[in-house]
Structures are given as C-alpha cells and as structure tokens.
Amino acid sequence: MGCPVNPLDDIAEDCCLRRMRNILRDDSHPGWQFFDLLPSSGRYRSMISPTNRAMLPTGWTVRLWLLFKLLAMVHAEKMPDTGSCQPHPSCHECIRSHPSCAWCKQLDFVQAGESDMERCAPRVELERRGCLPSEIMDPHSEQRVLEDRPLSNSTQHQSFTQLAPQRIALQLRPGEEQRVTVRFRRAEGYPVDLYYLMDLSYSMKDDLENIKRLGSHLLAALRDVTTSVKIGFGSFVDKTVLPYVDTAPSKWQNPCSPSDESCQPAFSYQHVLKLTDNASEFESRVSQQRISGNMDMAEGGFDAIMQAVICKEQIGWRNVTKLLVFTSDGTFHMAGDGKLGGVYMPNDGRCHLDDRGLYTKSHLYDYPSVAHLAEVLSESNIQAIFAVTGPRLSMYEELSRLIPKSVVGELREDSSNVVQLIADAYSSLSSTVNLVHSSDLAPGIAIAYDSHCGDSETSGRTQGECLGVRVNQQVEFSVRIKATTCLPGPQKVVLRVLGVGEEVHIEVATLCDCQCGDTQSNAPHCSGGRGNLTCGICSCQEGHAGRLCECKPEELVDAEATCRDANDTGPVCSGKGQCVCGKCQCNAQASGPLCKCDDAGCERHNGQLCGGNGQCRCGNCECHQNYTGSACQCSLETSGCTQEGVVCSDHGHCVCNRCHCDAGWFDSHCSRCADCQTPCEEHRNCAECRAFGTGLLQKTCSASCNQTVNVVLASATDERWCQTKAEDGSLLIYLIERDKEGSISLTVNGKEGNTTKKTFRLVLSSVLGLVFFGVFLIIVYRIVLEIYDRREFKRFEKERKHAKWNEVNNPLYRSATTTVINPKYNSD
Template sequence: MRWTQKLWLLFLLIAMACGQKTTGSCQPRPSCHECIRSHPSCAWCKQLDFVPADESDAARCATRLELERRGCLPGEVIDPRGKQHILEDRPLSENPQHESITQLAPQRIALQLRPGEEQNFTVRFRRAKGYPVDLYYLMDLSHSMKDDLENIKRLGSDLLAALQNITTSVKIGFGSFVDKTVLPYVSTSPAKWLHPCPSANEPCQSPFSYRHVLALTDNASEFENRVSQQFVSGNLDMAEGGFDAIMQVAACKEQIGWRDVTRLLVFTSDGTFHTAGDGKLGGVYLPNDGHCHLDENGLYTESHLYDYPSVGHLAEVLSKSNIQTIFAVTGPRLLMYEDLSKLIPKSAVGELKKDSSNVVQLITDAYNSLSSTVNLEHSSDLPPGISIAYDSHCGNLETFGHTQGGECSGVHVNQLVQFTVRINATICLPDSQDLMLRVLGVVEELRVQLLTMCECQCRDVQPYAPHCSGGQGNLTCGVCSCREGYRGRLCECKQEDQGHPEASCRDGNSTGPVCSGKGQCVCGKCQCNAHASGPLCKCDDTSCERHNGELCAGNGQCRCGVCECQSNYTGSGCECSLDTSGCLREGAVCSGHGRCVCNRCQCETGWLGSHCSHCAECRTPCEQHRDCAECKAFGTGPLRGNCSVFCNQTTRVVSASAVDEKWCKTTVEDGSLLFYLVEEDKTDGITLTMNIQEGTTDQTLKVVLGLVLGLLIAGLFFMGLYRCVVDFWDRREVKRFEEECKRARGNEVNNPLFQRATTTVVNPQYIKD
C-alpha cells in the first residue's frame, strides 16, 4: 500500500472516530435528582405505573424523546431548563449629564443554570460623551527629574484645559516618590540625608518613599501652587520606588479623593523600578499588604517595613480600583515600561521628553487610546464549577469564545457595542452565587446572580400515598419511599414476611448470581437494571448487532439480544433498507440488468456500474476491466469501495515488472500510470497482471528530494575537507612556532639574570619517618 493510501486511511479512521455518535449519554438513575444532575439531556417520568413490574425505577430516567416514545405523557416529564430574568435594565444614556450617566446595561440579571446546559445573555455598552475624569499626577522626584519638575509647576492650567475639552467634569491631584529611606537605596549619612543632591547650592529635600501632596481638585491655581513648593531629592541606585507609590495611590482612596468616575494615574519617571524581593537588600522582607499607610502629612511611613509590591499584585489592585495607568517615561526606558504595560490591564505608555514639555499632549493621546478600547471582564475569582466565554460584536469585527473577556477597539463616542456572555455550570452550587461583570476603567458593574437547578419540582409529594400499597410509603416524583419495615417498588411486602425470597430470583436450583447478576431481588421478584429485562433479567438489550456504532443500525429496537426492525428495514442488524429508490434510474430498477438488494444494485454478468448501466461485453477487454483494475490496485475510481461486488469475476491480481504492447494502460487519480494485462480462463476466471509506475508529481518530488540530499552530502563532504586542511595547516604552524622558540631560548645556566618561576623552602624541623 502506497504512503498516500496509508495517510488517507489514517484520516478516515480519525474522522470515523470523531464523527461517531455518542450514545447512552443519559444513563438510568435511581432518583429524579440524580437523573437531572447527571446530564443535561436527561429527563424523568413521574407518571404512575410507567415502569413495568420487572424493572427498577431507574428506567424513569432517559431523554425526553425516549420517555415519550415509551408512553410517558408530556405533562408527566420532569425536564427543567435554564432560565434568565433581567432584574434591572436602565436605558443607555443618549445625552448624559453627570448625575445620570449609564454606559453599561443591563445592571442586574438572575440566571438559573442546569448543570451542563449553557445560558447566554447580551451586554450592551455605549461610550458616553463628557464622562467625568479624575487624574492623579505621580512624579519621580529623584535628582535626574529636576528639569521636568520646573515644567510641571507651570502645567496645571494647561492640563485642566486639555481635559476639559474631553469632559465637562475633571479633577487633578499630585504626588511624588523617590525610594525606600534605608540603605542601599538612599544614603543615610547625616549630610547626605539633609542634602542628597550633588550640588550644595541647589534646593533639595531629604529622601522619602512616597508623599501625597494634593488631593483631587478642579482648582488649577492650587495645583500649580502646591507643585511649585516641591523640590527634587536623591537616591543611590538607578531604580526607584515607584511601585510603592502606585500601591498607596490605589489603596488610599479617601486621601486621594477618588470619585466613581474614570480614574487616571499618570506615572512619570526616567528610571527603572524596584519590584517584590528587592526590599530584602535593605532588610525589608514582609510582603506588601496592599493597605493604605499614609500619615497625617501624606507620607508613606511604613516603607521600611513592607517590601515593594509585585507586578501581579499591583495589576490586581489597580484593576479592582478601576484605575487606568499612563506611564509617561523617557526614551531609554520606553521598552521596559511597554513590557510592564502588557501585564497591567487598561494601561498605556508614552514617550516623555527630557524636560516633560510634551506631557499634556501625551496624557491626552493616552486617554483617547484607553477610552476607545472597551474591555468587558468578570471578577477574578469565578464560583467553583462555573465557566464563562465572551463573544464580542464590535460593528464590522466579531470575535468568539474568549474566556478572559471581551474586547472592542477603536470605539467612538456614542457608538454601541455588544457582548454575548455564555455561562455554563458543571456542578451544583450549594447556594446562590454572585458574579460581577464590568468594563475596565468604568465604575458601573453588571451583577449576575447564579443559581443551579439540581432539585426536581415534581409537585406530587403525597405522604402515606394510596399508590404505595395503601399508604405504606410516601410518593415523590412517581417513586415510593417505604415506611420502616416495608420493601418493594410499591412497598408491597414486609421484611419479616419475606423468608428466603432469593430462591425465586435464581434459575431453578442454581447457585448462580441473583437475577443473573443484572438486577436486585425485591419481594421475591427481580427488578432488572437498565438494558436488562425478563423475569430473571436474562435478556440483555445491549447485545444486539451494531452498525456504524449504533444498536440495530439505529433502525430498530434491541429486545433480548434480537433486533426488532422498523417496517422499512430488515436484516439481523436492521442494516438493510427495503427502500428501492437508490436502485432506480429513469424509472427502471438497476437499468433492467440486475436486482435491488438493500437498496443497492447487484448486476447481472456482463453489466457494471452503480445502476448496472455499463455493458462490460460492449467494450474492449481493456475498457471492460479498467475500473476493476484501478479499484483492485488503488481502491479508487468509479467502483471505489465496491470491488468485491462489481469485480467478483476477477479472481486474482498479480504484479509484474515488465510490460509490452499487449498491456492495457490507464492514468489514475494521482497521476500514476497503471499497466494491466487481462487474461481470461474458464477455470480461474479473469486474471489481471499489473505494473504500477508512479506519476509525475511523485517523480518530481523524488527528484527534488534527491537533489537536496545530494547537495547536503556534497556540503558535508566539503566542510569535512575544509576542516582537515585547516587542522593540518594549524598543526604545521604550531610545530614551526615551537621550533623557533627552542632556537630563541638562551642558555639558562649561564644567564646571570635567570630566576626560576618557583622557590623551594625547606622546613628544618621536618623529620621523615
């Protein structure tokens, strides 16, 4: 078999395995609750007397279609489906005012999930015009930022004016940072502590970790006044304590004055950053706790106790606080902060000039970029057993199946985007769970209340029900729960009256298993498990012949190991259709030259084809046997898959290496040439002697592979030859160098300046044993 045929065979087997129908996904269960929890396709029939006397109540659990086919009334089928209720859905704002802006809808929704069944709902978002903004300016005040500070002192009005072009309500605040106030980050010598700057004449302040200078305000004059009172400081290393400062800005909401609006944090620096673990250099080993530690003067006084936060911790706190970060850094640090931005949700990076003269434009551009990207995400911790996926509908662009969140980029003001949220539960939740969805950078949230449907609401509970042998048990979902001392599916027998009931559940005097090992003996009668039936559960309803992976080919029912076929099917496995439409062509069955068997034509001698329409005797021997030769050789051609049916006159197929003018020739699908010699014999039938020559495609491939292999061998040969020549040349040069060194070496004995490289010292106290 050629490699192409092997490959196709492998693909066929994989396709058959993947495409095979999954049967029995809904298995019988002893109770309604277990039934509906087991699989979303399972349903329960609570109809009284639905189950025959020799079967257990587990047979009540099956698919709705199967239960109704077996006679369960539609109103008696318990098949709960998931539901959803919109609890709050305020309309999106058209012309929003500050007091009543709604960008995200709906706001509250309740979902009832059946395990294994997916529920989906639509989330709408419209980017509002003029949404309020809080901007906090966090600045590196190490000495290298001296020129930047001078420009920042004058930009309060410009910054407010630029943001007021975007929104009607804006507030700005200011804070600064240097580094932890312990060695080796800053100098703790008294002189350097008081004046850490290199020049003794310039204004300079003592080092600090983080200082909150100005809470959020809409007063530009106050911003400029407070910033003008700031001076640079100094530290020892290139990295700064910016992460400490960012954590305090996010944690100290009241001190900063954050409102429930768009929150922007502008971080400016020309240095790198310390991260978790760096604090150990200064003896600071406690992990950062993520809490606010500002004193009455706005100073972070606990920096010598808590380590720097990690990037992951910082990203989590910023995301929970709905703070969007803009990293405004100088060119040499740009790539580093771009990598950092990839790890922090809803952040942007811009290149800051050396004197920060472009900071206003940088902030404006970064804000527009962040606002035009809409990211819908869920809270970090999903309830156990809950999975979620997002489909994003962004106008002309749609994405499907993202599990981390939905995203739409380039969203304009007043543009509506939608997300389809698909939620699935794999287990039963103990109680109601809340899931929060929000758009990053927007304070509004969507609260999703999750509740799983794992209990049957049969509404037929009857204590001491007459159906249960006149009140000997309670009736729930069509099943009797017997009182103490009673047994049986209908509580029909007392335990003390049973004697030795198992004898009647065995075959004669046999000591074999009770109920053939396929059921339980209850009150002297067998209650068979699923797929078993009969007085002693001997009949196995899963042992029938299978076709295409299905019992009785899916065209009948298995009864005690025998297929009971539907009216239009026959055969031991119901595999043979009585329909003749597949044999008809132009109103004739098999063209009048054959008979229809299982809806397929069996042709008379001398006729070929799926409908026996080809006259084998009306053609030359080469033409008559061409299709059979191709089918026998490659399994291809018009008779593909039917060689045994249509080529039964061909008894032997042999191969030969030489051909002549007597041989027939044909070209098959892949371009290969097939030569075959037809020989008829009254005893042996027809013999096809074949010779196969690969087609041009395979030949070209072999030529190309041969050339590549030849070039590779030649390359290796020349590389080896080159290496041998170089090695020979190097050895000759080394030998010549050594000889010249010997000739140049003087007489060491007669050289008065000669000293040996080592000195030998003798211990006078040493005595050998």
C-alpha cells in the first residue's frame, strides 16, 4: 500500500493520490473534494478543469498530508480504547455506543423516579444492582466458518487448495475486535501461466534470435516445479505517432537502420500467442516475429502491460499462478508523456485488441500511470518479472517497489540467461506469501494482520507477510477485523494471497439491534395494556404517558407544580429530568424526588468518579466492598502492609493498604529505624570501660555494665565482630555473644590507636619542623651576613683615614677664561 517517494515525482504523486483518495475525501481542504474525480482506473489531473486543478494540493503537500494522516491512523490504532459506557435511552443505542455496555430488560429493574436510561451500564454494574444474568442483553462478536476444505499435500494434483478457510460469516459488535485465523500451505506442483512480453525495438535484435529457441527450455524449467504450465507471447515497440516513431512513408515501412535490414513496421503492442502448453507452437509463432524500431530510447511497455493484463480472454489467463515476464533494454514512457505526440486522454484501462491482436488505441489514449498498472496487476493477481539489462536495472528496481509482488532480474545483452532468470524469479515470488484484503473495503471496517511464519512473527501490519516459505510448509495469519460503526447491511471482505488464485470470502454484518424476545403489544406491565413492551420499556399508546403509561396528560391539573419545590419558579425537576405524570424522571446523572441529587458530582480520585471503586449517589460515594474514604480511594486490604506475616513490622499501622510508620521508623514496611542504635553501638561503652577503663562509663562502669568481658589477642576476621570508634577515636574491636539464659558476654580483641589522628599529628609535626628549620637557617644567614658587612665597613674607614693625597697643581690644568668685547665700547 505504500507510495514511496520516487525520483519520478509524477509516479509517486499519482500513486498517493489514487491509493489514499478515500481517506482524504473526508477532509475540509477545498481541494480534497476533487479527489473524487480521480476514478479507480488511475486517471490523473488533466481530467480536471484548470480552475479546480489549481485547488488541488501539490505533490509534496500530498505526501506531507498523507504522512500526517497515516501517523494519526497508526496512533489511533495503537491507542487503547479509553472510553466508557454511558447511559442511553434504548437498548439499540446502548449496545451501539460502547462494547462494554449492556442492557437490562428486567421489568422491575428501574425504580420509581428513575429513568430507563439506568438500564444501560456495564454487565458487572447491572448484576450488582440486581439484574438477573438472563435478563441482560450483552451481544458479542461471533464467527461461523461456512466452508473449510482441507489444504492440499504433495500427493494431490487434481485440485489444489492452498488457502483455508474459504468462506466465513462474521457478526461484529461495533468497537469489538474479532480474530479470524487463515491458513496457507504452499502446494507442490501448483499450475503456472507465463506470458512473455518482449521489446522488439532494433536494439533487441540479438535477443529475439535466442527467444526463438526458448520455448522448450522454458517449459522444461517450469515443469520441474509444477505439473501444469502454459506460456504465451506478445511484443511491443511504441506509439505509432511522432515523435516516438518516424512516420515518413519510407521509414514507416522499414524503421530499421541501416536501411538494408528488413524490419516490420512499428506498432504499439501485439498479442502473438495465446497461453499454451505446446512448446513447438511457441517456437513456431515466435520464430515468425521480426524486429522493428522507434526513434527514442524509451519504449511503450506500459501500454503493452495494460493490454496483456486487461485482455484476459484473448491472453487466456487461468485462475492459477500468473506470471508476466517483461524483457527490455530500454526505459519506459509513463502517464503524461503522450502529450508530446498530442495524445492527452488518460488511459481508460480497457481492452482494445483487434482480430490480429494489435492494440488499436495507442494514438488516442495516453500511457497508463505506475499506480494504475499496480492496481490492475494486483486486482488480476498477476506477478510481474522485469528482465532488463544492467544499465536499466536501478530504474526498474525503483519501479518494482511501487508494484506489489514484482521482482527485477538482470538480463544479459543477448537474453541468453532468461530461462534461469525466470526460474529464479519464480522461486523468489513463490516463497514470499503476502495476504491482503480487497481494495474496495467498506467504510467502517478496520483490518490488521498478525503473521505466524514458524520462525518469526509480526503483528499489527497492514498485510500479512511470510518470507522463505518452503513447499508443503504451512503458515498462519491472524486477521483482526473490527467494525468501527454500524454497517448499512452485510459487507463482503475478500482475502487473498498475492499470486495465488484462491480467496477467502468473509461476510461481515454488525450487531446493532437488540433481540430481547419480550416484544408484547398491549402489555399488562404497561398499566394494563396501555402500551407496547420492548426490551423492558413501555411505548405508550396515544393519550397515555409515563414510564409505565400510567396517566393521561389531560387529566393532570398543573402537573409541573409537583415537580418543583413550593414557590420555586426554576426549571422543573431542577433542570435534570422530565416531569411525567406529575413526577420527575431524572436523567442518568441525577436522582431524588426532584432530581436535586447530582450523581456525577462526587469526589474523584485518579481522575475517576469515586476512584472507580464505588457509585456516586446524591453527591456522596457509596464504596464497593473493601473500599472506604470520601472518594473510595482507600482499600481495606492489608496485603501491601504485610511482610512475613507481620503488619508494618510492628512499627506502624496500615492505612489504605499502605504502612504509616511510627516515629523514627521508615521504608515501605517500617522495617528501618532512623535513630535506633545497632547492637554494636549499644555495647560499645561497656566494652571499652570493662576492658580498658576508659570511655564515657569509666566512672560508673560497674553499675552500668553487667556483661562478661574477655580480652583476647586473636585476629578478628569474622564479620560478626564489631568495629567501632572508642571515645578517644581509636578502633575498638569486640564480639557480642548471648547464651541460652540471655546473658551477654563481650570478647574484646583489642583497642587500636586512631591512625588518622596519628598520621595527622605526624604530618603536622613534620611540616612545622621543616618550617622552623627554614626560619632558623634564614636567621643564621642574615646574622652572618650582617657581621661580614660590619667588618668590611670598618676596614674601609680605616683605609680612608690613612690615605695621603698630592695637592700640587696639575700642570696640564688651566682654568677656563672667557673674554667678551663690547663692539660699542670706545676706549677713548
């Protein structure tokens, strides 16, 4: 069913449009309404007027929308049904509303002042309120196997049965799922029809010579795996209009190049040989074929496939395994390409072969789309084998992903390996079992598949699938069918295995009406014959009213006055019911003489009214047995508080099946104490004072401690020995023993110093020693340096005093002299 995104966007878009149009047509987008213009035969947008076409979503919009829709569908399918049964006024409406709803038809079930809507509730609730099980209408889905022929084994060859059962009748209650088990066994020797469809363009010339000698080898290969096999033959080139073929008279008669090569005129598709088991006839008819030619690399193979599938009588298809072998070394034209040659009408999906087997409408109808081909191949149960050359392999693999039950094989340039290729492809197709349902599934029916394939299992898929199924191996599928609404009438669902001509026919009807069996006209229960009785409810005759037709409305004087409090001008019955015959008939969520009690206004717990453990009556919860509390939230059970037969370890009390611990105790069963001393801590002070005379009790040891204390020197490796800190921080090691009389003796192994403090002190003293030693060295260095400097200074002073300097003038010395002459000076 998937439509993967393909490099050829038009293919993927057309596939998505066609296969999902039924889902999309209910949406509110103004363009979705035009999806109905796309018929099941795969027509495309050119049918729609330009105005309407503009309103259609684009290809990527379609894909995104489909993604969201599919995710929503999967999410809705996986989500549990969180709805619940709500009261309804009639049995029919009750059982249609929810699968858990049941209806009580017991005459005296509804009390005075209550509405008949109270008859609609879950079965357990109705029985609790006093309705007899035989008076409860609670239909459930049923299935009847109408035909179940045994599966064939390897010794049966006259008639084959691979799929069972063959016919089933289902009665489905809306919202309730029913499982149908379908069995499939791959029979040995199942008949095969093989139609060989060959590209006869010029590039396939050498291939044709090999195919002419193919018949006997192909039949021999298929007869190794089946008792009955028929083969047929057809060929194709392309549409007989420009630009696909050359329409010039000379080229029309001989389209091959070089011109001295004798070729037949171009054609679109020709059916040559009807399916036959005569190998000689196959070789004879194929040997008469001549090569042809066209102008481009793409061929008209899609036209040929469509005609070969649709023209069932001309081809001679039987209701067996049907294979269509498509061989080509070129690409393919698809929907829309025909416009290049003026061919714009969408392919109509009908047979147009003349008496010679030629396709006569190729110049009128466009190539079919991939989605259209996928649909007709699937509906006709034909499996396609694409035998193509290496350069085209990837393109045809993409095409195969869009066509169910198809495979691709690599063809040698001269088609010499085609027999082995077909045999391998047939083996691959036959070993894959795909169980699907008909595409025209009625709205309101949902189907999911669980596959049981022996070594592997899958669940919740849109189709059943088993891989690698061997001959005579049996696999099973659980088909889960659910009606989401009441169907207008019996609907048919057809299940089939792709590639197999057998089907499972399922007739689906819905249980939407109550067959109470108490219908009575003029029933005495209805006030002596004033009404007709159906499912415990009275339908009053004209002129009578009331739940039991007990009054005539015209005889009542101001009937509504009795349905209100005195001087009350508000709505009758507090607006929560109807005034019938001067009495209030309350709605489902109200009660009391004037419907003042709100039966839906009680306290909730965990989102449920009365915690789901009681009934709401006039605003108060009436709890079921073993429940209490304002919202019935408290269970009276004590299983959650009990451990080894003791409730809350005797250190608390059980409330709502949970322990409330005494002060100082905690955990789920009050088994742990926050402030309690361990036995080792309890006897620590006595062990210290009795053995060593130290600790907190050293002054009152004799009066406070009555244990017997022994001091030993043996090593204490047993985990029973206590290792605690003494008062001075040292490690105290001792063993506590109790004799039969209850006397306690302490065996003290020893008292080890506090290694932590010792280590700290040692480290501290070392550090302080290093500090003091460094400071001492610095002081000594400064003292020595000071003494040395003082001595040097004294020596300098002494030398300076004894120094004598020569004070004679230096002959080289002359004092500086500056002579300035005033130019204005006159000596005179």
